[in-house]
Amino acid sequence: MDYLFVLGRVLLGGYFLRSGYNHFKNLGMLTGYAQSKGVPMPKEMVMLTGLMMLLGGAGVLLGVYIELSVLLLTLFLLGTLVKMHRYWEVADPMAQMGESVNFYKNLGLLGAVLMLLSIPLPWVMSLAW
16 A cells, blocks of 8 residues: 555656646746736746645655645645636636636645645655654
8 A cells, every 4th residue: 555655646746746847848828828817927926836836746756844745735726726717707618618627626636635634744655754
């Protein structure tokens, strides 16, 4: 079972690492998207949320600073839920479906991230001791 937990950490942490990297790689495009959603200081917020995902994902993957990692990821996901994927406000059915998928995906990720707090520390095969 320990290996399944480590695999889950790799998958979940890796997801956030990739997403955080994507924020920096596609900064211009994501800044435009954030701006279209009414995000204040969109470029800075894209960089901040990218950093939050990078740090949170690394913490989950490596099993270090778990409470801080969960806090960063939770704040990112909550902010994204309430600001970026308001599917109920979208008129176009295809765009509404895309926003709905992203809203509920992030809601599920939030549940997974919060469950990490129930696992006793230090985690197996982590860099924390």
